[in-house]
Amino acid sequence: MLQMTSRQSFQSLRILLLLLSCAGSDKFWHTCMVGPSLADDCRGSNGARDSSIPMDFHQSIFGHVKSKESCAHTVNDWERRPYSFSIIDFGAVGDGTTLNTHAFERAMLSLSNYADKGGAELYIPAGRWLTGSIRLISHLTLFLESGATILGSEDFNDYPLIPGLPSYGRGRELPGSRYSSLINGDGLEDVIITGNNGTIDGQGAVWWSSFRSKTLEHTRGHLLELIEAQDILISNLTFQNSPFWTIHPVYSKNVVVKRVTILNPLNSPNTDGIDPDSSQYVCIEDCYISVGDDAISIKSGWDQYGTGFGMPSKYIRIQRVVAFSHTSAGISFGSEMSGGISDIEVDDMVITNSRWGVRFKTSVGRGAYIRNVTVNNIVMHTVRTAIAVMGNYGEHPDENWNRTAYPVIENILVGNIVGENITQAGLLLGLPDAPFHDIHLTKVVLDTRTTKQGPWNCSWVTGFYNFVLPKPCPELTMENSNG
CATH class of the missing domain: 2.160.20.10 (Single-stranded right-handed beta-helix, Pectin lyase-like)
Incomplete structure (x- = not known):
């Protein structure tokens, strides 16, 4: 942990410690951290949902937004x-x-x-x-x-x-x-x-x-x-x-x-x-x-229709978000991405009680690209798979989709990630005919459980890593760093 010297790393650790201390308070954890309870317990005397509670929790993590x-x-x-x-x-x-x-x-x-x-x-x-x-x-x-x-x-x-x-x-x-x-x-x-x-x-x-x-x-x-x-x-x-x-x-x-x-x-x-x-x-x-x-999902059209329409999602900034998604992801890209997705910055998220943390999903038939994406300074608590870059999300609008329209996934940076109670660190699963390139993981520390597949499962992917625990799969090359 002493090597995590960046501001973002320490901020991620600070937020994780706050979450763990929050867990010690049964009432606060029950009403503000567990998603289903919001519908049942965050209610005033008149039966109306008290929506100030979630934003109070957001403020306890990120502080007053006017100063940000x-x-x-x-x-x-x-x-x-x-x-x-x-x-x-x-x-x-x-x-x-x-x-x-x-x-x-x-x-x-x-x-x-x-x-x-x-x-x-x-x-x-x-x-x-x-x-x-x-x-x-x-x-x-x-x-x-x-x-x-x-x-x-x-x-x-x-x-x-x-x-x-x-x-x-x-x-x-x-x-x-x-x-x-x-x-x-x-x-x-x-x-x-x-x-x-x-x-x-x-x-x-x-x-x-x-x-x-x-x-x-x-x-x-x-x-x-x-x-x-x-x-x-x-x-x-x-x-x-x-x-x-x-x-x-x-x-x-x-x-x-x-x-x-x-x-x-x-x-x-x-x-x-x-x-x-x-x-x-x-x-x-x-x-x-x-x-x-998905709490947030960036999209740009579906298979041949999205490719033909040709309008990308780009220049998107996401920051200071608290996300719960028991069945899906805190932040995802796709799977409908056939117009292209690029130039995205995600910074300062807390993702808890979720199936996936950060997820990129695509498949053959999508075409286009997801590139130049930075996901930075994320805290995860109780997430089944922390990081996923996958090419097997194969739902299609009809039978006319192009069997040779391979998506390009490249220049993805995921860094300054801290996770507690994580089942699996990551899935990096590219396509045999279109491997994913330039996947960068830096300063990622995840407290993972033992799984039959191991903490990482990778195929048809290349990239680099720097200070990642548990150590990622051999498809990624360790990057020399002076930081």
């Missing part, structure tokens, strides 16, 4: 628009049972008249505002007051069908069209979705049940999806119970997601947290994510 470096340089924080209206002005009723879809439609139509006057704010006061799909407009601030909940309808008919994304060629789950998301927009600019820690609740249980029983007729919608959007800020809100992926910016640029809490049950199917998809200049910071699939 921000990657949100290009999108201004929330500023009051020159015009503001309450959803009540358009006939909405916040009793949790009255359907307010038409009230939101009237509001968007009215507020669009202020687009050339600095835009307008739609204020959501305390209450439970039941609604179907909401289509946003440009130059809008959607502000949810403390105690306000936008509540997704449980009637599938309240979500209009829309075409599958061109980079996917169909709905992600089923061929053909898909359900629109609870909150959505297409071609938007200058949109702020924020509040005083209000809540957007997708009431996803009916969607999860239909998925499990195989009675879905179309792909589920997301909780929030913005298509071809730019200059977007999402902050200071709780998103929960998403039907499918939670926050999905696709074909978008200049997107900031910060100070957001995402709470989906750990057994809810495919409820990814934040999925930048064929998007550029994305900043994700200071978030707490507990979900039923």
Whole structure:
């Protein structure tokens, strides 16, 4: 341990020690560290979930965010628009049972008249505002007051069908069209979705049940999806119970997601947290994510459709995130990466109670590339596989995928990693016809259990390592270092 002299290494160790000390407090560990308990125990006297607890835990690790470096340089924080209206002005009723879809439609139509006057704010006061799909407009601030909940309808008919994304060629789950998301927009600019820690609740249980029983007729919608959007800020809100992926910016640029809490049950199917998809200049910071699939997953289209569309995900920064994912990864890349993924920086994450820590997933048929990715300063606690770079994730949209479209995986740096209670250190499994190149591991210390495969399992991969415990597989070459 004395060789871990970098600031990042000591910070990783400090955070790990904090987690271990947290484990000594049964109440705090139970309510704030174990994902399923968030749905059951973090509730106030009125039965509402206390979403301040996760962000309190985030702050106990990373400190006050105002003193930290921000990657949100290009999108201004929330500023009051020159015009503001309450959803009540358009006939909405916040009793949790009255359907307010038409009230939101009237509001968007009215507020669009202020687009050339600095835009307008739609204020959501305390209450439970039941609604179907909401289509946003440009130059809008959607502000949810403390105690306000936008509540997704449980009637599938309240979500209009829309075409599958061109980079996917169909709905992600089923061929053909898909359900629109609870909150959505297409071609938007200058949109702020924020509040005083209000809540957007997708009431996803009916969607999860239909998925499990195989009675879905179309792909589920997301909780929030913005298509071809730019200059977007999402902050200071709780998103929960998403039907499918939670926050999905696709074909978008200049997107900031910060100070957001995402709470989906750990057994809810495919409820990814934040999925930048064929998007550029994305900043994700200071978030707490507990979900039923990948906490954060960077994507860029699926097989021949993604290759043909040709829009990469790049220039993405992720920092200071707490992630839980019992069935999947804290941070993943792919598997839909056929438009390419590059120039990604991940720094300062705590990943706990997860199937995977850091995961790269692709397969034959994807084509394109994942390159120039840095994952740095990560603490893991109770993770089954800490680091995985794999080429066997072989789900395809149809039978027309290209059997010779090999992905290129290269120039991946994973460093300053500390892990406690790790089952397996890593899987580095390339493709025989397209080995993965330049995989760099530096300053990685993992407390692993004994497995039949050993701490590392590697094939068709080359790269380097420097100060890695347990020692990685012989496919990687030890790199000389003076540090």
